[in-house]
Amino acid sequence: MTLLLLPCDVLNPRRVDEHFAAEAEAARAAGLEVALVDHDALARSGDADRAVRRVPEGGEAVYRGWMLRAERYAAFAEALRRRGVVPKTGAEQYRRAHELPGWYRDLAAVTPRSAWTGGDDRADFDRARRELGAGPAVLRDYTKSMKHYWHEAAFIPELGDGDAAWAVARRFRELRDEDMVGGFVLRRFERFVSAEVRTWWAHGRCRLVGAHPDTPDDLPATGPDLSVVAPLVAGLGLPFVTVDLALREDGAWRVVELGDGQVSDRPASIPPAALIDLLREL
Template sequence: MLPLASIIRSNMIALSEASPQVPDSASLRDITLATEAARFAGWQVYSIPQDLPEGVSADDAMWHIPRQPEIVPGVWIGYIPLPSHYEQIYEAALSRNIRLLNSPGQYRRAEEFDRFYPFIEDLTAESRCVSSMAECEEAAQQLGYPVFLKGTIQSHKAKGIGSCVAHDAEQLATIATALLSSHRRSLGTVIVRKLLDLRYSRIGPGGFPFGREYRVFVHAGHVVGLGYYWEGEDELASLDASERDQVTRLALEAFRRLEVPYLTVDIGQTKQGDWRVIEVGDGQFSGLSQIPVHQLWARLTEVVRSA
């Protein structure tokens, strides 16, 4: 029989927002797959709501989760939360001796562009972080059209190229206004970026080119998952050994600079052959892309247990 200390050390908690009551989406499918993979890999899974109903605290929402005898690692599998919500869940989990892999400060550094950009400025496209239309127009003039626009958290690229790429001041105003009106995407900040000319072979809905891009999951300095960013067959998806090495080294460099324990790094290749960081994110809330979910969770579990 294993000693008690070993049993406690192997205990790992996953907080999951997977729910059949939520409308189907690509995000929900990823959350559901990740939840099942976590359970299969040995994590004890507890359900938590996506948002807290009015008058319900994070502690109330987690009443069913027992306090652990000692501090154990925790992972939150869900949709990108507002910073205040992340902090509430983090503290409620910690009061039960469950420590999420990323602290509230590390979560914000991974998810909010204006917080992580200064660390990786030379690894990614030149960008400006602005909070007004006047600043947005000035940034676009400095960078030169066309420019890519996103909120500090997310863009509207799923709606097509016209919702994120501006070729003139009129398009800029339309896209920026939509971003500023979506607090969950922008948190009041719009990012104006020099448009990277990525290699691509496919064009998606709304004319958005599927650039040659990869998502890398990194925990504690170890790559735990790497796969092509876009769904579907793509002649550019495979990497040779040299390319995989370049993508891995760039992802680990971003990880080293940001010091976020569980990080995703999206990396794309330009038509000139250079590799550039697109953006980063908190691994707890990042989509799976084409990464085999069970391999990801098996490797993450191995690294967590050895930490």
């Protein structure tokens, strides 16, 4: 039987983090065992063994919790293995889903054209900027954008204007600070005419379609056409991912983001029991 691992409450480590309480309740109602992990120990101190000390030994496990850097997840997975627990998503699988360079080339046909750097220096940024070519772009790092700071740290109106583009990159770097992952990612700007749709996939099959957590009550009148996307996602060979899609102005459904399902937020409009049913398929 799969063990569900959830983050504990910061103030009461014997209680599940309130954000995941409904999923814990649904899991127990479905007969799954739930164990708590210390997310702060994983993410901040890097003490993975302390983080999993309440996890029972043996069996297989799936995590549902806050984002972890890929290297922190690798330490987490190794600490679980020392307890005889096999994570359903391995460390390299997590990195491939969690960081854009891991999945971009396989989904290049259905996602905005992108170029990225290995760090945060101006020369590497200019190289990526020239690689993408003139025109508007959206800036992010390997895992996250700053879309709530759209004009100052996300949208670049013209990549041909190197100084103006670099000003956006500097502000992005300042805002992300120590949370920045990898390097800069420049994505060709595409005009979307729908809210984003978050789809949930188990072993390459789409099992849930719902709203994006940022717009939990906003779904397009018709669901996304997955006929082109589905074989590409299946080809990644990843056990549990989410794929966010939006409708481009020309009528094509485009992949905005792919993420590891373990750390993808569930919108309030998807019942926790539906997600637990999906986890039981892993």
